[in-house]
Amino acid sequence: MTKKRRERxxxxxxxxxxxxxxxxxxxxxxNPDRRGFLKKAGLATMGAAIGASIPLHQNMPSGLxxxxxxxxxxxxxxxxxxxxxxxxxxxxxxxxxxxxxxxxVTPNSRHFVRNNGTVPxxxxxxxxxxxxLTVDGEVNKPLTLTLDDLxxxxxxxxxxxxxxxxxxxxxxxxPPAKGNQWTxxxxxxxxxxxxxxxxxxxxxxxxSNAVYTAHYSMDGHLSGNPDKLPISRGVPVSxxxxxxxxxAFEMNGEPIPTMHGFPVRTICPGWPGSTSQKWLRRIQIRDxxxxxxxxxxxxxxxxxxxxxxxxxxxKKDFQIIESMPVKSLITSHQTGISISxxxxxxxxxxxxxxxxxxxxxVSMDFGATWVKASLSSAPNRYSWQRWRAKLRFPxxxxxxxxxxxxxxxxxxxxxxxxxxxxxxxxxSMHRIAVTVV
Numbered sequence: 001m002t003k004k005r006r007e008r009x010x011x012x013x014x015x016x017x018x019x020x021x022x023x024x025x026x027x028x029x030x031n032p033d034r035r036g037f038l039k040k041a042g043l044a045t046m047g048a049a050i051g052a053s054i055p056l057h058q059n060m061p062s063g064l065x066x067x068x069x070x071x072x073x074x075x076x077x078x079x080x081x082x083x084x085x086x087x088x089x090x091x092x093x094x095x096x097x098x099x100x101x102x103x104x105v106t107p108n109s110r111h112f113v114r115n116n117g118t119v120p121x122x123x124x125x126x127x128x129x130x131x132x133l134t135v136d137g138e139v140n141k142p143l144t145l146t147l148d149d150l151x152x153x154x155x156x157x158x159x160x161x162x163x164x165x166x167x168x169x170x171x172x173x174x175p176p177a178k179g180n181q182w183t184x185x186x187x188x189x190x191x192x193x194x195x196x197x198x199x200x201x202x203x204x205x206x207x208s209n210a211v212y213t214a215h216y217s218m219d220g221h222l223s224g225n226p227d228k229l230p231i232s233r234g235v236p237v238s239x240x241x242x243x244x245x246x247x248a249f250e251m252n253g254e255p256i257p258t259m260h261g262f263p264v265r266t267i268c269p270g271w272p273g274s275t276s277q278k279w280l281r282r283i284q285i286r287d288x289x290x291x292x293x294x295x296x297x298x299x300x301x302x303x304x305x306x307x308x309x310x311x312x313x314x315k316k317d318f319q320i321i322e323s324m325p326v327k328s329l330i331t332s333h334q335t336g337i338s339i340s341x342x343x344x345x346x347x348x349x350x351x352x353x354x355x356x357x358x359x360x361x362v363s364m365d366f367g368a369t370w371v372k373a374s375l376s377s378a379p380n381r382y383s384w385q386r387w388r389a390k391l392r393f394p395x396x397x398x399x400x401x402x403x404x405x406x407x408x409x410x411x412x413x414x415x416x417x418x419x420x421x422x423x424x425x426x427x428s429m430h431r432i433a434v435t436v437v
Contacts, residue, residue, distance in 0.1 A: 080257055082109040087180045091115035091222060091230070092259065095168075095185035098430065099334035101349070104189070104386055105160060108252050111188035113259045114165050114180075116294070117230025120218035120279050126255065128263035133247075137214070137285035140205030147249060147263055154195035154203070159244060159269075160383040162189040162351045166272030166300050166321050169426025172416075175310050177423025184329060184430065189349065189384045192267050194248035197240045206237065206285060213240050214284040214292055215266055215277035232292025233274050233300070237285070239322075244269055244382045247280070269382035270353040272300050272321050272424075289320075302420045309419040323353035325427040326413055328360055328387070328405035335432035342393045342436060344401075350375070351384040352407035359406040360387040364399050364434075367415070373403075399434045 078084065084094040094113045101110065122131060128147050135143040145153070165186035167179050180186075213234040221228035239245060246267045249256060256262045261278025268275040274294065294300060301318035328350035350357040356378065361370040373389035393399055404413040416428045 078113060078259060080109055080259070081113070084110070084112070085183075085185065087182070091117055092119075093180045095182055096188070097334070098184050098329045098331050098348075098432075100331075101185065101187070101329060102331040102347070104349075105252065106188040106190050108190070108254065108257050108260070111190055111251075111260065112165070112186045114186060114273055115219070115259070115278075116274075117219035117221050119258060120220065122218060123258045123262040123279055126258060126262055131263055131281070133264060133280060134282040135200060135204045135285070136282070138207040138210040138287050139201075139285050140207060141203070143200075143204050150195055150247065150249060150264070154199045156193060157196060157246060158191055158193045159246065159267075159380050160189060160191045160378075161244065161246075161267055161269040161380075162187065162382060162384045163267065163269065163273045163276050164188075164324055164327075164351070166274060166324070166424045167422070169428065170423030172426055172428065173419055173423045175419075177421060179423060186273070187327075187329070187351075189351075190251050191253070192246060192248040193250035193253070194246040194264075194267070196243055197245040197247055197266065197268075198243055200247055200283075201237070201240060201285070204285070209287040210237050210285045211288055212236055212286045212290045214286050214290040215275075215280060216282040216284065216292075217277055218279040218281050229293050231274065231277070231294045232290070233277060233295050234286070234290035234292070235268050235271065235275050239268055239271065239275075244380070270323055270351075272324065274300055295320075298422055300422075300424070302422070302424050306418045307420065311419075311421070313421055321424060323355070324351075325425055326350070326352040326355065326357065326405050326407040326411055327427040328357075328403045328413060329430050330401060330403050330432050333401075333432060333434070336435075337432070338435045338437050340437055342395075344391050344393070344434065345388060346391060346401055346403070347386065347388040348403060348430070349384040350387055350403075350405035351382075352405065352411075355407040355409055355411075356381070357385045357387075357405050358408050358410070360389075361404055361406075362389040362391065363402045363404075364391050364393065366400060367402060370404075393434075393436045396436045399436065400431050401434055402429050402431050404429045 083100045084096050086094045092113055092115045096110050096112050133145045168182045168186035170177050171181040171183045215234050216232055219230055221230045248267050249264050264280045265278045266276050298318050300321050303313045303317050304319045330348040332347040350360050360373040360375055362373055363370045371389050373387040376386040378385050406412040413427055413429050
């Protein structure tokens with residue numbers, strides 16, 4: 001009996017290995033300077049898919065999905081979402097354009113989606129009957145809890161917490177880094193209701209050798225193999241014990257939506273969103289750093305030193321990403337806006353991983369001068385902070401408004417960051433185009 005070949009979407013193939021996808025789909029291979037090279041048959045295939053010849057095909061970077069094909073995802077809809085840009089349909093990944101992130105609390109319809117596997121049936125049905133959470137491993141009292149147990153046996157808290165994908169901004173890296181090509185919108189700041197992770201672990205009784213948590217979920221592996229996990233990450237016990245790390249069961253006052261982890265997920269704010277695992281079913285306490293899928297190798301890791309673009313870095317030199325870097329967004333206006341006035345108020349949000357934001361500055365003269373923005377305090381730690389600034393333009397014409405944040409440790413957003421192989425932690429200044437007419 002021959003094994004049936006599984007059909008996969010173009011975005012999934014490109015996410016896993018862009019250059020291999022080039023070869024499988026179009027017969028395109030990479031030459032030494034990392035540009036694509038289309039064989040005659042492959043060029044014909046790509047042209048047929050696009051519907052036109054490609055005169056300058058020799059300049060196409062390898063691993064690039066032709067825009068005409070990538071744009072077809074615009075017709076793919078995610079139930080309950082409004083205005084998001086879909087980057088992949090299997091697994092589902094979608095980001096929010098910055099101008100749709102102006103709310104202080106991100107609505108469920110505008111919160112980005114980052115999946116690694118297939119959504120579990122329980123989440124599709126939004127029915128938690130039969131669901132339990134197991135807490136085991138290096139604990140004195142293993143627990144098995146229902147959703148009602150979580151609500152009744154522990155103090156329930158509500159916190160506004162930002163979650164950002166570790167790869168947010170990956171699309172700006174050159175040479176390109178593999179993975180979803182997030183631009184700016186893999187960030188959200190919802191109000192989460194749940195119990196403190198700390199209280200759960202204290203109820204289980206951590207043993208003296210407890211080092212790391214391991215999260216296990218109900219989502220399925222894309223291969224369909226029930227023995228494989230799409231992702232299983234965790235955090236140091238010290239992060240889990242931080243009072244703003246929670247086990248959540250509501251998002252903005254409602255049961256957590258299907259795409260965001262119903263019925264229960266972890267929220268480990270300020271760290272890569274992958275540590276805030278959805279569709280939770282088990283927390284294992286380990287006596288070593290967890291080594292589940294996407295915890296080892298180069299996943300959610302960066303080199304321990306700066307590297308030149310395109311450098312191959314030994315796996316042993318990669319370090320696990322913990323706190324995310326300081327960052328800001330301009331959310332009050334969409335880039336490309338035209339205005340008839342010489343005055344403009346800009347506003348947005350800023351956040352800084354484990355730290356708070358100290359200052360935000362705005363420039364309209366390509367960084368020659370900076371205006372200090374007013375900055376609101378966060379309603380609680382790990383929530384983003386609102387900033388506002390007023391600008392005056394000296395004449396009609398084209399301008400760029402830049403925003404940069406500085407955290408409580410004095411670290412400032414850069415104009416651009418150093419390249420890394422996986423395209424993580426891009427906290428470059430946000431810029432929008434403004435034309436005064």
